[in-house]
Amino acid sequence: MNKTLTTKLGYVQNSIIPQLKALINDGLESWAKAGQLITEAIDKHDSSITEIAEIAGLPPKVIATLEKVGRGQILPSLLIATYPAASALPRLPYSEQKKAVEDGVELLLDNGDTLLVRAENLQPEQVNQCINGGSIRTIAAQKAWMEERNSKNALRNAKPVNSPYNVKGGKVYINGACELTRKDLMRMLNEIES
Numbered sequence: 001m002n003k004t005l006t007t008k009l010g011y012v013q014n015s016i017i018p019q020l021k022a023l024i025n026d027g028l029e030s031w032a033k034a035g036q037l038i039t040e041a042i043d044k045h046d047s048s049i050t051e052i053a054e055i056a057g058l059p060p061k062v063i064a065t066l067e068k069v070g071r072g073q074i075l076p077s078l079l080i081a082t083y084p085a086a087s088a089l090p091r092l093p094y095s096e097q098k099k100a101v102e103d104g105v106e107l108l109l110d111n112g113d114t115l116l117v118r119a120e121n122l123q124p125e126q127v128n129q130c131i132n133g134g135s136i137r138t139i140a141a142q143k144a145w146m147e148e149r150n151s152k153n154a155l156r157n158a159k160p161v162n163s164p165y166n167v168k169g170g171k172v173y174i175n176g177a178c179e180l181t182r183k184d185l186m187r188m189l190n191e192i193e194s
Contacts, residue, residue: 024080028080031076031079032069032070034066037070074097075089075097075101078090078097078101083119084123085120085127088127088131089101089131091133092131092135092136096135096136100118100136101120104118105119105122105131106139107122107129107130108142110146114139128145129142129149163175164179165184165188167188170192172188
């Protein structure tokens, strides 16, 4: 690396990034305070989300989300999160959201091992595996979910059956549920004898 680039990166890392992080943290704290003000307006002054939104010039959905932040139902950091689990986490209790974001969730792997994965690193299918609506799935529940997924995939990928039966080595093999006519049975007997 040349000296100019090193100096530039050093300045960004040591000066700009700390300021950026501080401003983002201040923003998250401001959203939490805004949420508390919204809950106060609703609880103590009989205001509605629609009224607050109209007066503030913001969409009702934004006010409703900030109300949930103010009531401690949603982590403020989830408002700006863009990873796949960010849309599923707000349906969890606040303590579970916090644990998933800070500590991670236990993920069952196909080989039976488990891995502790931070929510921001979960892939979309892993989110579905780990989070079930308003709860984090246990390892046993994840195993059941994986088995159901594998069964659905097997059915989806199953090859179509051309014949309701096969004859091999003097034995008849039925290919799944089928309906056989008298003619089919006679053909089977002929195939066995030949």
